[in-house]
Amino acid sequence: MSRYLNPRSDLVFKKIFGERKHLLISFLNSLLPLSSDGLIESLEYLPVEQIPTIPVLKRTIVDVKCTDQQGRIFIVEMQIEWSSYFMQRMLFGASQAYIRQLDKGDRYEYLKPVYGLGLLAGTFDNESLDFYHHYKIVNVDKPQREIKGLQFVFIELPKFRPATHAEKKLQVLWLRFMSEINEKTKVIDPELLKVSEIKEAVELTEEAAYTPEELAAYDLYWDTVSTEKTLMEGKYQEGLEKGKAEGKAERDIEIAKAMSAKGCHLDLISQVTGLSLAEIERILG
Numbered sequence: 001m002s003r004y005l006n007p008r009s010d011l012v013f014k015k016i017f018g019e020r021k022h023l024l025i026s027f028l029n030s031l032l033p034l035s036s037d038g039l040i041e042s043l044e045y046l047p048v049e050q051i052p053t054i055p056v057l058k059r060t061i062v063d064v065k066c067t068d069q070q071g072r073i074f075i076v077e078m079q080i081e082w083s084s085y086f087m088q089r090m091l092f093g094a095s096q097a098y099i100r101q102l103d104k105g106d107r108y109e110y111l112k113p114v115y116g117l118g119l120l121a122g123t124f125d126n127e128s129l130d131f132y133h134h135y136k137i138v139n140v141d142k143p144q145r146e147i148k149g150l151q152f153v154f155i156e157l158p159k160f161r162p163a164t165h166a167e168k169k170l171q172v173l174w175l176r177f178m179s180e181i182n183e184k185t186k187v188i189d190p191e192l193l194k195v196s197e198i199k200e201a202v203e204l205t206e207e208a209a210y211t212p213e214e215l216a217a218y219d220l221y222w223d224t225v226s227t228e229k230t231l232m233e234g235k236y237q238e239g240l241e242k243g244k245a246e247g248k249a250e251r252d253i254e255i256a257k258a259m260s261a262k263g264c265h266l267d268l269i270s271q272v273t274g275l276s277l278a279e280i281e282r283i284l285g
Helices: 010-017 021-031 086-099 169-180 190-194 196-203 212-237 244-261 266-273 277-284
Strands: 043-045 064-068 073-079 114-120 132-138 146-156
Touching: 010 021, 010 064, 010 073, 010 212, 010 266, 021 043, 021 064, 021 073, 021 114, 021 169, 021 196, 073 086, 086 114, 086 146, 169 190, 169 196, 190 196, 212 244, 212 266, 244 266, 244 277, 266 277
Parallel strands: 073 114, 114 146
Antiparallel strands: 043 064, 064 073, 132 146
């Protein structure tokens, strides 16, 4: 019997959507508010580390970043624990991607839209049962008037219920894939296997698809997440919750050190943490 890995983990999420364009195309077309004549047909991956044009500004590292045949840019983030800063980090990263499209002297009309997709393993809107949240820049009094350029979709996976969106079958199946599969999964619902892209994604969650080194990194990732969650809960109760950006950075450093101690290759450490090779070498001394 196959052991399945959780697709919400960094390693598995990036193997599925950061290495296989056709799976990412299907995923984005099903989840983003794209018109029928504006669907993604092809894409190219972009570097996940965004270096600001002004050196003193913050860098950002995202899970998956790509551009399609129209030049639109898509940024995808999988967030395990909700924190108040997450939306601002998505806005910051998307804004960086938007402004970096132009060189000095270029015309603004050349700017292409940027879409940010945030998948959350936690919740942030406890006053609503809605799991799908679409944000864009509109006139407060006349919402039909929009400033085009940036759009965001945040999906609270714990709130998702298949029966609520039966009319969007592919979206439902992808969200079921993201919500239901984990280490406790014994049998995959045949309905998920009827779509070739999702069937392939399911196969990529099987333990057999990973090397022993990758599996060690996977287990270490969840151990670190669990430890971080415990620490954050304790600090919250004491009124000392730290900024999540710093928390994630610290987590990535600890993962890098632990993976290095286990003999993991630098390329794998970079893949799991999102850190550049130069950063890893600096951390490890």
